[in-house]
Amino acid sequence: MNIGDPAKPYFLDVDTGSDLTWLQCDAPCQSCSKVPHPLYRPVQNKLVPCADSLCTALHSGLGRNNKCSSPKQCDYRIKYTDSASSLGVLIADNFSLPLSKSSNIRPSLTFGCGYDQQVGKNGAKPAPTDGLLGLGRGSVSLLSQLKQKGITKNVLGHCLSTNGGGFLFFGDGIVPTSGVTWVPMARSTSGNYYSPGSGTLYFDRRSLGLKPMEVVFDSGSTYTYFTAEAYHAVVSALKGGLSRSFKQVSDPELLLCWKGQKAFKSVFDVKKDFKSLSLSFATGKNAVMEIPPENYLVVTKSGNVCLGILDAAAAKLSFSIIGDITMQDQMVIYDNEKAQLGWMRGPCSRSAKSAMSSSP
Template sequence: MAPARWFPAPACALLLLLLPLARAATPAKSPSSSSSSAVFQLNGDVYPTGHYYVTMNIGDPAKPYFLDIDTGSDLTWLQCDAPCQSCNKVPHPLYKPTKNKLVPCAASICTTLHSAQSPNKKCAVPQQCDYQIKYTDSASSLGVLVTDNFTLPLRNSSSVRPSFTFGCGYDQQVGKNGVVQATTDGLLGLGKGSVSLVSQLKVLGITKNVLGHCLSTNGGGFLFFGDNVVPTSRATWVPMVRSTSGNYYSPGSGTLYFDRRSLGVKPMEVVFDSGSTYTYFAAQPYQATVSALKAGLSKSLQQVSDPSLPLCWKGQKVFKSVSDVKNDFKSLFLSFVKNSVLEIPPENYLIVTKNGNACLGILDGSAAKLTFNIIGDITMQDQLIIYDNERGQLGWIRGSCSRSTKSIMSSFP
């Protein structure tokens, strides 16, 4: 099973960075161009990789790092040689900070981070800003904040090198799955909080506080920051609401339908989280979904055990892709305010494993001790998902995400 993930919990007692202490460098302002947009290509997939990631070039000289894109958390962090106390195997050499990159405790971004993690948090050492983030699978990252430059590829074919603040993680703990995501060097925090990368770009005057992603069922896709690539006319828009479960991107509560028939469960609050591989429903909607799916299946499909996911079926022949089995399943729908509907066709809730079985990519959130419902990567595939913090709205448009960025954007006028 791919890692379930990654929602921050309040920080615990923090360790000290082993670097000599120094004042942090002041971030250099980049040229003001708030109408600009930046576009990144993505790699990864739902299965078997378990996440989508972006390559970011960070530092002077710039070095590449793979970062898991996560709209469910705010802080970006890299595994860091500070020196490292506990680090996992990663694809690139560990980020190595210099003394003048440290963010001091008195910096406003440190105060903001600590107030979000724990109201009573105090710095152990004034010259540095400690952080610790825990995730739902009990994984964690502990370190200090640093400021460094990174390359931002603008849509007009130019690029800028702004500075941004992120976590230098020198102590990573593996979660319950006991495996390490060796395909990434860290995490790109794209949440609503002021420490997220997109919020920092807004403050620097580079892009507006708008982001979006297009995740392909064939792997890859793209990520963008800024609002001048947003195809507003074709998007289904829903107002963002304040999630009762935290500061997450949420369209509020939706009514769940199967094959356009109500499943009879009360409206369910959902959040959009690109850091979650699969979609999670609370116990009642999950059981209702499973019952409806099973009731509609043909006798040619038999339930089978598969190590990839809890609920799987085999056919008379080995499945090679979801296309081989999708006609045996029906679409789910979530209906939000103003009759805004998110369709979840079989392609957005099924995977085909290496064993040739079709498995349900909607999981029981109560088993993962979640108190809310998550729309994860599997359900966001082949849809342009737009998080517009300027206007306080979420949008989506269905379309293929497997082509080049330029051709994809031209198909979303």
């Protein structure tokens, strides 16, 4: 996204699982990862004061240890489930956003200037992004701010392609009028997540005899996580259905991997050897999310095929997460106006423009 005056480019991690957008920031920086672009430099007069309603909302969402060190600024400290964190102050600056009618708007939006990030092991690894794009349900989320300013409806969608790339949209301009599976948004028991409610898991269209599990959609999670019981049931069903030509091997990338008679190049080499999973949601009419093998398997650098579903209990999560791997090649729509979530299978390698022209 292009932010600031003059606008400069930044890469952001698209996260529907948290609210605050932030950039690694030279305020000056105490701990920043090596990022793709020069650090954002804040200007004193862009500071958001402590009394601002977005500061109050952010603090009430983040809990007790967030307070202002001075009335002139809004300090925050945010921790993520993978124990990464960002410490900083709120800033308001212009975002240059392309409208579908090919003009640009430049609203002033509030985001975090993070000058102390702890990511991974001491933040030593270079980061692929300059910061995070928070698209959750809270009022400080970029989406809520665009709605509040009357720029777009409070609707968001993304389409991630199996080939890399894809598109993201705000507003309801390209939401398809048919073909989408919709479920009402459920209140997540843990935090402010987008949740389609409880889902029952099936393997190869057969029930695994599991009780329904709470599911959330989180584009900030690369992999999908299933609660312990479901995870172990899937692992044993997969192992039981695999031919002898697959041998279990260890691979640094993921926990459960197999090698074949020769190295695999893509998930599509092994698709026919694995069965589909599906999640059925009682809240929607025939609301089923199909999870074909390419939506839960990864082929690693070493040519092994690995399971891209992890055990939620090992990650100290009490619910299941549908992550990016399972969202590939489906348009996922978060409609806060009608309090519903939707998904629709289809290639995401097309641009948003061609998606627009094919939907009324």
